[in-house]
Amino acid sequence: MEKKSDYEILRSYVLDGNDNLVGKAPEGCVRLEVTHSVLSDDLLGTNNFKNFPLDIKIKDFKEKLYRFVGTEPKYMELILKDQSKTNEISKIDNDENLLSFYSPIDGMNIHIIDKDPNSYISELQDTSKIPKPVISEEDYNKRENTVKKYREEQSLMKQQQQEQEENSDPSESIKVGDRCKVLSDDPTNYDERLGKVAFVGTTDFSAGYWVGVELDLPLGKNDGSVKGKRYFTCSPKYGCFAKPKNIQVGDFPEEEI
DSSP, X not given: OOOOOHHXXXXXXHHTTXXXXXXXXXXXXXXXXXXXXXXXXXXXXXXXXXXXXXXXXXXXXXXXXXXXXXXXXXGEEEEEEOTTSOSEEEEEOOTTSBGXXXXXOTTOEEEEEEXXXXXXXXXXXXXXXXXXXXXXXXXHHHSSXXXXXXXXXXXXXXXXXXXXXXXXXXXXXXOTTOEEEEOOSOTTOOOOEEEEEEEEEEOSSXXXXXXXXXXXXXXXXXXXXXXXXXXXXXXXXXXXXXXXXXXXXXXXXXXXX
């Protein structure tokens, strides 16, 4: 037989031979999963397995459960179930009996039924009764460091940056004769048009700086002129204009039909 490592021996002891998180209670105790008729597992906590002495009287056992779930002992109905929490083993109904009288084993379920007619516990799970803070738009706008003001500031900064880029002279980075790629403003449009820069400057047809491109293929809209004014010369449908931010200069090979 293969000898187990110290880690495997310790793991087997803690998990009591079962590959789960029930664990094993200390000697003289039993480890039970506590559930409640009103409280959900989320409210009880992620680990609702608790160790209880086997020689504890049921009346004292209820006191311990009271401190955990908040249901008064006189309103408790206790049911011992198997590990699957579906099969009832026995009802725990005699306060003078010891817990060991009911022969519980590690991993079993002690289910608490709350019989209190005036129980407030169910209200702990009803968030609809919690008053929600309300603030008028006028008062909200007076506040500093709000999400709304942050978004407005970011939007303004982006707009100012775009205006600065459009109004700044791009001639230092984009020069007439440079090979270039014309990019689209539409993020879903992956079409790329190649050509050479034929014009850099301001125009009469729109504010800001523009770059005129003589395309390699007839994928443009003009011949270098717009609204009767010529900015450069090329064949019809070989010319286009784009904002500097949509021009990528590089050593692009010339496209052929």
